[in-house]
Amino acid sequence: MKTEFEPTILAFVCNWCTYTAADLAGTSRMVQQPNVRLVRMMCTGMVDPKYVIKALLSGADGVLISGCHPGDCHYMNGNYKARRRVRLLKEILPLFGIEEGRVKLTWVGASEGNEFAATVNNFINEIREIGPMEARSMAIV
Template identity: 80%
Template sequence: MEEFEPTIVAFVCNWCTYTAADLAGTARMTQFPNVRLIRMMCTGMVDPKYVIKALLAGADAVLISGCHPGDCHYINGNYKARRRVKLLQEILTGFGIDTRRVKLTWVGASEGNEFAETVNHLVNEIRELGPIETRELMVV
């Protein structure tokens, strides 16, 4: 059997984490290629249904990453995101979806190395956790 490679969908904010991801790329930092980035204007606009859809469609984890507390371009979007992630974790954990599969991190625009580390750490964590049920299972 082929070794399991996780697919991770990442919703990153335009102002901080996307810029950090760009920096990590231009600085040629080493990172696993398992993450599919989706650039949002703010983590506060990551609708819970985007996360649910990604997980049902077979993403092994969802990463939401934005500005550090206090740094949000829209003042408090990241605090709202934190409550939504908490809510999603509470809902999904009952259906056997490990809370580690919905991850929220703060990565500032200048923290390219932090972004690469976050990605590498998450990929390793999900490799250990194994594939999500919906990778094989058709659930819509």
């Protein structure tokens, strides 16, 4: 009997927008797959690329970073910093044999519970397509 791969996703979400949207999705009983562990950050600008790499080498098959829409960051430009960091990280990951598709940055506003549920479900399916993270055995972090 073949069992389908169930990815583990770590999601760094900003307190002010995406965490609130996740809460809204939950209280509105929107259908979400149970593969995501949320890490509540004050802003996506706080997500150090080291956290992402450590997550991937420690058991996560994919990492989602999600925060306020451009122009809505509560700390002015944290999400722009996150966008620049993720762009660089996606260039570096393949050098270590890690598919860049394992990391995703999205913007989900506080009132967008539907969008949060859809984003999470889509990302889980994308990671299912990529397959299990195989670089764990070379964990050096």
